[in-house]
Amino acid sequence: MSPAPQDAETAFRRYEAIRPRLPAARFPARARHCDTLSQAADLYDGFLLDAFGVLNVGETAIPGAVARMAELRARGKSLTVLTNAASYTKAQLLAKYHRLGFDFTEPEVVSSRDIAAARLNAIAPRARWAAISQSGDSFADLPATMLDAVEDPATFDTADAILFLSSARWTPALQTRLAAALARNPRPVVIANPDLVAPREADLSAEPGLFAHALTDALGLDCHYFGKPFPDAFADAIARAGHAPHRLAMVGDTLHTDILGGAAAGCGTVLVTRHGLFRGLPVAPFITRSGIVPDVIVETT
Secondary structure, three states: OOOOOOOHHHHHHHHHHOHHHOOOOOOOOOOEEEEEHHHHHHHOOEEEEOOEOOOEEOOEEOOOHHHHHHHHHHOOOEEEEEEOOOOOOHHHHHHHHHHHOOOOOHHHEEEHHHHHHOOHHHHOOOOEEEEEOOOOOOOOOOOOEEEEOOOOOOHHHHOOEEEEOOOOOOOHHHHHHHHHHHHHOOOOEEEOOOOOEEEOOOOEEEOHHHHHHHHHHHHOOOOEEOOOOOHHHHHHHHHHHOOOHHHEEEEEOOHHHHHHHHHHOOOEEEEEOOOOOOOOOOOHHHHHHHOOOOOEEEEEO
16 A cells, blocks of 8 residues: 655645546636635535535634635525535534534535445445444444444455445555455445545545555456545535536535536536645646646635
């Protein structure tokens, strides 16, 4: 298993390396530049909002983000959080957002955990799943039999399928053991968080997508990805928002998940640069190198 990316440049290169596995999309020739999301509000009827880098960084709300959401509501804009935070149940996510000062309601939050959960039985009916999760996950919200594979790695061999929710307890030894188990007996693998990294207060955390693509590199394994930038995530969020895709904008901090995925779904896109993956860096070189061009670039939410 290769080391986790420690900086935006390394993460960007890894995203580019896996680009053939991501959706294809068309982009504008150039982006419009605004200071904040407020200045782009009249372009769209609603917003699909990434959480990390847009609403919060780690456990801290981005300054002004709570007030900006209130302003957008007052201007009649629909708000839908679309997050790859598969470690948390919907109730836990709502509690976190409320603790940070946001007033999102249950229908306004679409998580990759819920997107994956709705499709597990179609992928592996009546399966026993080896679940890779954070400590204390009860799996009560998941409509299938779950086994804690971090507590008991033997389930990598005995389970019918694998579900990767969180990398909080993941280790190189567990990655090696999982790869060996899948090499012996290939089974469905569902990745409920396709992110390679996520911005925290001081660094980048390695996320499930990073380890899933390492499995594909090693084994030629086709994983089932649910979450941005993949289509099911946007289909569910667009249906929840209730607007045509082109009347919505995906707002995020990452080119290869938020912007690529939003464009592939037919939505407008807004890149926030100050707080997420590209904080402290000029974003133009990354846009040029990738060809992933947002419709709008804002410094902060």
